Amino acid sequence: MPQIQIFSVRGALLVTIQCSTGDTVKELVKNAMESKKLRFEEARCLKQQEKDGNWAKIRWKDKVGDDDSVYRITKDPQKLLLKHRVRVVDYDGEEVALLPTKSGKFVRNIVDDVCRQLDIELRHVYVVELMRNGKISVAKKNEELGRNDYLMVTVDAEERESELLLNYKHPKSDGGGSTTIDLDPKELLRKLENGEPATKAETRLLAKCTVPPLRAHCLKRDKPARGESRLYYSNILKPYPQLHVVDFVSDNVNGSLINDIARTDNIVINKKRRAMLQAIKS
Incomplete structure (x- = not known):
């Protein structure tokens, strides 16, 4: 028997x-x-x-x-009971909810389910992170989850892209050769909301508006700024179809925007280096 x-x-x-x-x-x-x-x-x-x-x-x-x-x-x-346990955190890393979901094994379906439960739009999802075997990595939308995997979704309902643009003030000393000094951030915001393409100078202004706050945010979350700034930068521009990266986490890199981020970073670093050298010489 x-x-x-x-x-x-x-x-x-x-x-x-x-x-x-x-x-x-x-x-x-x-x-x-x-x-x-x-x-x-x-x-x-x-x-x-x-x-x-x-x-x-x-x-x-x-x-x-x-x-x-x-x-x-x-x-x-x-x-x-649970197929997956999804931890939802806000922009500052504070836990918003720990949600059960039975929406399948793929990240995109689970994120859609989380958005429905919290009544938020997909564009407010900043980054999706996966914890597997004790290690945390960025999850792709088509990635399949295992039974013991944990998913962490970072959401932010505030319209920070408008806030960063409207609060930006041109430096008093532009170095004598800035192509963005004559641009009006309010006019650029109106242009983006109307779906008009941005010029190279306007794209550079966007980099100047967003890079320092995003770098500070990434460091506050105890993450390397270089690794996360592209994700936050691409998502912060999501309301503007002519600028954003299609997936909420994408392997594609928008070359012009990323080049402007790097250029802005280098300008800040070089200015600090020159100031330090002048102080040493004096």
Whole structure:
């Protein structure tokens, strides 16, 4: 008579059941669990013991083997509850919610579900991070999650792109050769909202408006600014279709914008270096 061994998630043997009926392994396990008033829906990780004593995975629709066959399953009460645990944090890294989701295994579907539950738009999702085996990495929209993976979604409902532009003030000393000194940030914002393309000078002004705040934000979250600034920069411009990167996390790099970020960084670094050298010489 076949046997079924039921284990806990931690690997402890809970009960051994003698089976008698069932054409397929699924029917055999279901009848055995129901006879002990256990829920078949909580069963997973079906295996059969081989002649050498090792356990091999089998399919639920396989036919029942010999009378001395031994099967094992894992009883997992959480199987009916959470498929994934999603941690949602705000712009400053404070936890907003810890949400259950049954929307599948792909990051894009889970993020859409989180947006529906929190009643926010997808453009307010800044970055999606995945914790797997204790390591955190940026998740791609088509990435598939494992059962033990954690997802962290950073959201921000504020319109910071408008705030950064409107609060920007041109420096009193432009160095004598700036191409952005005559541009009006308010006029540029109106132009972007109307869907008009930005010129090279206007793109450079955008870099000057956004790079320092984003660098400070990345450092505040204890992340390297160079690694995250592209993500935040591409997402902060999402309301403007002529500028943003299509995916909320993209492998594509918008060359002109990134070049302006690097140029702005180098200008700041070089100015500080020159000032330091002058102070040393004097």
